[in-house]
Every structure is written in C-alpha cells, then in structure tokens.
Amino acid sequence: MANTSTRTLRLLSLLQTHRYWQGTELAERLGVSVRTLRRDIDRLRELGYPVEAQRGVDGGYQLAAGAALPPLVIDDEEAVALAVGLQTAAQGAVEGIAESSVRALAKVAQVMPARLRHRVEALRTMTVPAEWGGPAGAGVDPDVLTTVALACRDREQLRFVYRGADGRQTDRHVEPHRLVCLSRRWYLVAYDLTRHDWRSFRADRLTAPEGTGHRFRPRDLPAADAAEFVRAGLDNLPRPYRVEVLVDAPAPTVRERIARYCTIEEVDAGHCRIRTTTHSLDWPTMWLGTLGAEFRVIEPPELLDQIHDWGARFQRA
Numbered sequence: 001m002a003n004t005s006t007r008t009l010r011l012l013s014l015l016q017t018h019r020y021w022q023g024t025e026l027a028e029r030l031g032v033s034v035r036t037l038r039r040d041i042d043r044l045r046e047l048g049y050p051v052e053a054q055r056g057v058d059g060g061y062q063l064a065a066g067a068a069l070p071p072l073v074i075d076d077e078e079a080v081a082l083a084v085g086l087q088t089a090a091q092g093a094v095e096g097i098a099e100s101s102v103r104a105l106a107k108v109a110q111v112m113p114a115r116l117r118h119r120v121e122a123l124r125t126m127t128v129p130a131e132w133g134g135p136a137g138a139g140v141d142p143d144v145l146t147t148v149a150l151a152c153r154d155r156e157q158l159r160f161v162y163r164g165a166d167g168r169q170t171d172r173h174v175e176p177h178r179l180v181c182l183s184r185r186w187y188l189v190a191y192d193l194t195r196h197d198w199r200s201f202r203a204d205r206l207t208a209p210e211g212t213g214h215r216f217r218p219r220d221l222p223a224a225d226a227a228e229f230v231r232a233g234l235d236n237l238p239r240p241y242r243v244e245v246l247v248d249a250p251a252p253t254v255r256e257r258i259a260r261y262c263t264i265e266e267v268d269a270g271h272c273r274i275r276t277t278t279h280s281l282d283w284p285t286m287w288l289g290t291l292g293a294e295f296r297v298i299e300p301p302e303l304l305d306q307i308h309d310w311g312a313r314f315q316r317a
Contacts, residue, residue: 007032011040015051015063022060048115122149123179140186140203145179147209148188152176155216158190160209162201172201175216178226179203182234189226191219198222200230241300243284245274249293258287281306 007030014021014029021029027037041061044051050064123146151158155175162172174190181187186203198221223229243262247254251272255264261283262276278284281303288295288307297304 008040008043011037012044012049012063015061020060020062022058026061119146119150122146122153141207144203144206144209145186147211148176148203148206149179151209151211152178152188154211155218157193157212157214157216158209159212161207163205163207173212174199174201175219177218177221180226180230182227182230187230189221189229198229200233241278241281241302243274243276243278243281243300243303244298245284245288245295245303246298247272247274247291247293247295249291254291254293257291261287285310 011026011030014026023034023037027034030037030040032040041051041053052062052064054060054062148158150156157173158176159171159173161169163169173193174188175193176188176190178189179186180189180200188201188203188206190199190201191197192199221229223232246267248271250270251264251266254272254274258264258274262274265273265275267273276284281300284303285306289310297307
C-alpha cells in the first residue's frame with residue numbers, strides 16, 4: 001500500500017481526472033477501505049482543497065468546480081517561492097517566457113487553497129517590477145514578503161525591525177505602499193511615520209513585520225511609481241569604484257551580454273571600452289568572466305587585485 005503522501009497525490013489526481021467517483025470505486029482504485037478513503041478526503045479538506053461529497057447508495061466524491069489543474073500539495077513557503085519564481089520570469093529574466101510565466105502564475109494561483117491563494121495574490125499584485133539586472137541579493141524570508149504584501153494591499157500600518165547598512169537596528173512604523181523587485185533584491189516603499197518622509201527598505205534587512213490593525217488613506221508618492229522611487233534612491237548612494245576596462249571583442253557582442261550593467265563604447269571593429277561605477281567589485285568581476293574574451297583593466301587597481309585573487313582560487317580548485 002502506498003504511503004499517505006503518495007496516496008493523497010493519487011487521490012487528487014483521480015478526483016481531477018474523472019471529476020466524479022463513487023466512494024467504493026475510488027477506494028478500490030486506491031487499494032484502501034472506504035473508511036480510510038473518508039479519512040483521506042477529510043485530510044484534503046483540512047489542507048483547504050474543495051472536495052464535495054454526495055451521500056446515498058451511489059454516493060461519491062468530486063473536486064469542486066473551478067479547479068482546472070490538479071491541486072497543488074505545497075506549504076506556505078513553497079507557494080511563495082513558486083509565485084516569486086514565476087513573477088521573476090514574467091519580468092523578463094529569461095528571454096521568451098515572460099508571457100507564458102504570467103499565464104502560469106495566474107493558473108497556479110487559481111488552484112491553490114484559498115488560504116495560500118490569498119497570500120500569493122497579495123504578493124503578485126502589490127509588487128512593482130523593474131528592469132535592472134545585477135548581482136543576486138541576499139535571501140528574503142517568504143513570510144516577510146507575504147506579510148508586507150498583505151499590509152500593502154489592505155492599507156494597514158506596519159511595524160518592523162530594520163537593520164541599516166551600518167548594522168544598527170531600529171524600530172520602524174510605516175504606511176506600506178508597494179514592494180519593488182529590482183536588481184534581484186526586494187524593496188518596500190513606505191511612508192515612515194516616525195521620520196515623516198518616504199523611504200525604501202531592503203526586505204532582506206527587515207525582520208518581524210507585524211500589522212497594527214490601523215488602516216490609512218494612501219499618500220501621494222513623490223515619484224511616477226514605486227520602482228522609480230527606489231531607483232532614484234539607489235542612484236544617490238555613493239559608488240566608490242569607477243571601473244574602466246578594454247575588451248578584445250566587438251562592441252555589439254559585448255552589449256548583447258552586459259549592456260544593462262554598464263556603458264560600452266566602440267574602439268574599433270574588434271575592441272570596445274567598458275565603463276561603470278559600482279559600490280562592489282564582485283559584479284564587474286563576474287561579468288568580465290562571462291565575456292569569453294581577453295581584457296585589460298584600466299581602473300581601479302583594486303579590480304585587478306580581485307581578479308588575480310579569484311583566478312588563484314579557481315586554479316587551486
């Protein structure tokens with residue numbers, strides 16, 4: 001006999017495929033007693049899946065109308081991870097699949113139990129996409145994302161602990177506006193009720209978010225949208241490193257690979273010059289390695305030192 005988890009998946013599949021099953025027939029297909037079948041049905045209902053029952057001699061079970069795909073047996077974190085992954089793809093992270101990702105996200109949300117769909121829909125509708133690339137950001141707790149997204153949607157004041165770039169932690173009380181996914185990081189745009197001004201907060205530095213129960217009337221954001229507000233704030237951050245590199249490759253080829261991260265100038269048919277500013281040398285080191293071409297670092301000397309250090313470690317590996 002299959003274990004409970006495997007049997008549950010099989011039961012869901014049968015309910016979806018046949019639409020309606022007599023109880024005895026369904027129990028026979030699963031190789032269990034009618035009593036065990038009833039327990040399995042109850043378990044599905046506890047998980048939030050809409051299984052309808054019909055009593056009587058010909059009584060049986062069917063999945064409620066509206067579930068066009070087999071229901072998903074996933075927990076809260078998996079639901080959020082699935083939504084985030086599809087949403088990232090929908091923003092064009094992988095060429096050619098944006099439209100299909102949007103359709104898939106909508107379908108997946110429809111067949112989730114109501115409790116999970118409530119959280120995922122809030123995350124999807126309260127996130128503003130942006131088009132910057134960049135190095136992968138620090139991980140964000142899925143519960144943080146969904147709690148913040150729900151507060152944005154419900155216009156509910158939010159309290160949380162925030163760790164600044166200097167490591168100092170402060171208590172924040174805000175009116176949340178939108179989440180922004182930018183440069184592979186998540187940001188909350190909100191009006192800070194203590195500082196009486198708009199702020200953007202990195203979600204990976206945000207802990208213990210909790211709604212206060214107090215609703216608010218939305219204020220006018222001092223930008224065209226939340227993504228523009230976050231970009232403007234990042235543009236004002238100090239970028240201590242000015243990077244200039246000569247690459248032995250045609251400018252069109254290099255632009256195709258890394259144009260979103262820097263400025264590329266043609267030197268001649270087979271060479272180009274790359275310029276950018278950055279607060280970290282990790283990302284220039286990575287995209288230079290992906291070019292597959294010879295290059296010469298003009299500045300800064302720290303980039304050359306880092307490339308030599310990475311190369312030595314790669315050789316030792």
